[in-house]
Amino acid sequence: MTVRMEVDAGIATLTLDHPPLNVLTRAVLRELREASLRLRDEVGVRAVVLAATGKHFSAGADVGEHLPPAFRDLIPEMVGTVEAIASLPVPVIAAVRGRCLGGGFELVQAADIMVAGESASFGQPEILLGVTAPIACALLPRRGPYGHAAEILFTGDPFGAPRAAAAGFVQRLVPDDQVESEARAIAARCARHSAAALHATKRTLRAAVGRTRPEALQAAAAIYLEEVMDTRDALEGLRAFTEKRTPVWEHR
Secondary structure, three states, X not given: OOEEEEEEOOEEEEEEOOOOOOOEOHHHHHHHXXXXXXXXXXXXXXXXXXXXXXXXXXXXXXXXXXOOOOHHHHHHHHHHHHHHHHOOOOXXXXXXXXXXXXHHHHHHOOOOEEEEEOOOEEEOHHHHHOXXXXXXXXXXXXHOOHHHHHHHHHHOOOEEHHHHHHHOOOOEXXXXXXXXXXXXXXXXXXXXXXXXXXXXHHHHHHHHOOOOXXXXXXXXXXXXXXXXXXXXXXXXXXXXXHOOOOOOXXXX
16 A cells, blocks of 8 residues: 555544655555545545655656556546545645655645645656646646746746745645644644534635636625535534534534
8 A cells, every 4th residue: 555544533644655755656646546535435534634754745756657658547547636635525734845746746736735844845847858747737826826836837946845835835834843743733723623614615615716706706605505504513603602602513
């Protein structure tokens, strides 16, 4: 197994374990997809941490599998893996140490929140090989300013965690030895809430992407009116506030 999954206190941790550089072969991607799909059925999971063993998060996809004819399977499988992680119904927090390059960087762009070690480095070096980074072209401009994404994709140059944080790609910058603990702390702050409310928030965030402001507002309001207020936890939370007591979540 190259992907380990653990669930504790409402937090699932998916850990890449493919030493020495956690290269994302098709086999590793398949395990990630399968683990992500299993998590959709874990009703007790309220947050997910995406981490990796070793010094580096990932050196990226297997370059050999980019060659014909394997690339016709690799790219759809990479897209499917990223979408499986991005579409998890709960918050996903990526914990990045060391190098996070190519497909590895594309993978963590599927997360909602990114935590990085101070010495972490990122990059999309695909253009150096005469190809593109298709997933990053689609996702990176959604995580930060277009100009930053364009420079990264056109030059192929690596960049450090401080710049990633300044550009908005990374939300928390911490000492290298605190990356996993910080990611888990954020996950724990999410996991204390109602699973129903977390699911609705994730759906609302995704529904707003790519829409005009009026469309996004209408979509958000519709989810609130037709879905949020149909949950038991919404009524429990509102009533608990008015009654000055701690809510008891049923997570539905």
